[in-house]
Amino acid sequence: MISEMVVGSSDAIASVRTMIRFSINAMASVLITGPSGCGKEVVANAIHRASKRADGPFIAINSGAIPTELIESELFGHEGGSFTGASGRHIGLFEQAEGGTLFLDEVGEMPLSLQVKLLRVIEERAIRRVGGKKQIPVNVRIIAATNRDLQKQIAAGDFREDLFYRLCVIPICIPSLAERPEDVAALAEHFLNQSEDHGARPTISDEAVARLARYSWPGNVRELRNVIERATIFFPGQTIGREEAELLLTERSVGSMHAEMTDLDDIAQDNSGDSPVRFTDGFSLQSHLQDEERRLMIEALVECGGVIAKAARLVDLQRTTFVEKMRRHGITRDDRQAA
Numbered sequence: 150m151i152s153e154m155v156v157g158s159s160d161a162i163a164s165v166r167t168m169i170r171f172s173i174n175a176m177a178s179v180l181i182t183g184p185s186g187c188g189k190e191v192v193a194n195a196i197h198r199a200s201k202r203a204d205g206p207f208i209a210i211n212s213g214a215i216p217t218e219l220i221e222s223e224l225f226g227h228e229g230g231s232f233t234g235a236s237g238r239h240i241g242l243f244e245q246a247e248g249g250t251l252f253l254d255e256v257g258e259m260p261l262s263l264q265v266k267l268l269r270v271i272e273e274r275a276i277r278r279v280g281g282k283k284q285i286p287v288n289v290r291i292i293a294a295t296n297r298d299l300q301k302q303i304a305a306g307d308f309r310e311d312l313f314y315r316l317c318v319i320p321i322c323i324p325s326l327a328e329r330p331e332d333v334a335a336l337a338e339h340f341l342n343q344s345e346d347h348g349a350r351p352t353i354s355d356e357a358v359a360r361l362a363r364y365s366w367p368g369n370v371r372e373l374r375n376v377i378e379r380a381t382i383f384f385p386g387q388t389i390g391r392e393e394a395e396l397l398l399t400e401r402s403v404g405s406m407h408a409e410m411t412d413l414d415d416i417a418q419d420n421s422g423d424s425p426v427r428f429t430d431g432f433s434l435q436s437h438l439q440d441e442e443r444r445l446m447i448e449a450l451v452e453c454g455g456v457i458a459k460a461a462r463l464v465d466l467q468r469t470t471f472v473e474k475m476r477r478h479g480i481t482r483d484d485r486q487a488a
C-alpha cells in the first residue's frame with residue numbers, strides 16, 4: 150500500500166518507505182525535507198493514510214502562502230471580538246485537524262513569533278484561540294516539510310533550534326530525482342497508468358527511459374509527471390523511442406507552464422476527495438460557511454496583493470459588499486497590507 154503511494158525502486162525511496170513504516174503509528178512529529186516537486190506532500194499523505202488516523206482529517210497549510218498576521222488565527226482560530234476586530238468565532242486548523250494530521254508545508258517560512266507558539270502547542274498538546282483564555286486540548290499529529298536548509302536557517306537565526314528538534318523527531322529526506330535516476334522508469338510507468346484514456350496510453354521504449362533517466366529534472370518528479378502527461382497527448386497509442394523522448398524534453402518550456410496548471414488541478418483534486426469536515430457536536434453549517442467565506446476572501450486578497458477592488462472582482466462581489474464582509478469577518482486593514 151505504501152509502495153503504491155510512494156513509487157520508486159531506488160535505495161533512497163526504499164529507505165523513505167522504511168521511515169514511513171516506522172512513523173505511521175507514532176505520535177512524534179515528522180520532518181520531511183527535499184527540493185520542490187520531489188514528493189514531500191506524497192510522503193506526508195502516505196503517512197497519514199497508512200496510520201490509525203486515516204479516518205481523521207488530513208489538513209495542509211502552506212506557511213509561506215499566508216500573511217504573517219493571519220497565520221496565527223488560521224492555525225489556532227480566534228474568539229469573537231479578538232484583536233482582529235472579528236465579530237464571529239473562527240475555528241483554526243489545529244482544531245479542524247482533531248484526530249487527524251496537520252501538514253505544515255514550508256515550515257521554514259514560518260515567522261519566528263509563530264515558531265514560539267507552535268513549539269508551545271506541540272509541547273502542551275493544547276491550543277489557545279487568538280483572543281481566547283482557555284487552553285483547548287488537541288489530538289493532532291504534526292508532519293512538517295521544507296525545501297530549505299533548516300540548519301542554515303538556524304545558524305542565521307531565522308529558525309528556532311528547539312522547534313527544529315521537536316519537529317525533527319523522525320526525519321525523512323527525499324533526494325532530488327537527478328540523484329535517483331533509477332526511479333524514472335517506475336515513476337513514468339506509474340504516471341502512464343494514471344492517464345485517463347487507457348486506449349491512448351503510449352508505450353515507452355527502454356531507450357526512451359534511458360534518455361529520461363539521464364535528464365537533470367530541475368522540477369523533479371512533478372516535471373516528470375508533466376512530461377509523461379504530454380507524452381500521452383503527443384503520442385497517443387504510440388511507442389516512444391529515443392527521438393520522441395528528446396522531443397518531449399526539448400518542448401519542456403511548454404511543460405513548465407503546464408506544470409503550474411497541473412498544480413492547480415492537484416489542489417482541485419485534493420479538495421474534491423474526502424472532505425475534512427467533521428459533523429461533530431456543535432457543528433453548524435452556517436458558521437462553517439462563514440469560515441469558508443472568510444478563508445476564500447483572504448485567499449483572494451492574498452492573490453490580488455491586497456487590492457480590494459481586484460479581490461472583489463475575483464470572487465464576483467461588488468466592492469462595497471466585499472468591504473462590508475471584510476468588516477464583518479474582522480479582516481482588517483493590517484491583514485490586507487500584510488497580504
Ligand SMILES: Nc1ncnc2c1ncn2[C@@H]1O[C@H](COP(=O)(O)OP(=O)(O)OP(=O)(O)O)[C@@H](O)[C@H]1O
Pocket residue numbers: 154155156157183184185186187188189190191192296339370371374415
Ligand atoms: N514517489 C512518488 N510516487 C508517486 N508520485 C510522486 C512521487 N513523488 C512525487 N510524486 C508526484 O509528483 C508531484 C509533486 O509531488 P509533491 O507535491 O509531493 O512534491 P513536493 O515535494 O511537496 O513539492 P513542493 O516543494 O513544490 O511543494 C505530485 O503530482 C506527486 O503526485
Ligand SMILES: [Mg+2]
Pocket residue numbers: 189190254
Ligand atoms: Mg508540497
